[in-house]
Amino acid sequence: MTDTIKIGIGGPVGAGKTQLIEKIVKRLAKDMSIGVITNDIYTKEDEKILVNSGVLPEDRIIGVETGGCPHTAIREDASMNFAAIDELKERNDDIELIFIESGGDNLAATFSPELVDFSIYIIDVAQGEKIPRKGGQGMIKSDFFVINKTDLAPYVGASLERMAEDTKVFRGNRPFTFTNLKTDEGLDEVIEWIEKDVFLKGLA
DSSP states (O other): OOOOEEEEEEOOTTSSHHHHHHHHHHHHTTTSOEEEEEEESSOOHHHHHHHHHTSSOGGGEEEEEOOSOTTGGGTTTOHHHHHHHHHHHHHOTTOOEEEEEOOSOOTTOOOOTTTOSEEEEEEEGGGOTTHHHHOOHHHHHOSEEEEEOGGGHHHHTOOHHHHHHHHHHHHTTSOEEEOBTTTTBTHHHHHHHIIIIITTTTTO
16 A cells, blocks of 8 residues: 555635645646545535546545534544545555545634645635735645635735735745636646645655
């Protein structure tokens, strides 16, 4: 069984977590063995979206119903996600990369370092220019930060320049990018980070 790198994808409801995973998998699945675990509170809606998209065979996608508070399932009590990881590996013993999508989280949600090796946190411009300025732990502690839906900035009066400045205040030199996942704008930066920072550094 190969070593498997696990990347957590966190962010508020509607920010684009599932779409980000779908876009990444489309780009990487031809060259590596990938699995996905989605977390939803009472349904398996995100699992269905990914299955219907056809980006991966159904046996490489597992939906977890967390119930109650979704943060607990990725941090304090991640047992359901650990079980899903084991199941994915049993189904596909060649899996190299697993994405774990959290349920819709607030800005303070972070992944347990025992559950994932790296994490991406995604917000969207429509949530307001002030979001990076609030300095939530998800944004600060993630290995890569994504600000999605840049096309909506003119409609909500958000300055991308101000959002970038505020992000740098809290993240320093840690990487982030702007995206419009509808058109794949900014996706190259995310892929490059995965290929270089995640896989070249590996689990060392």
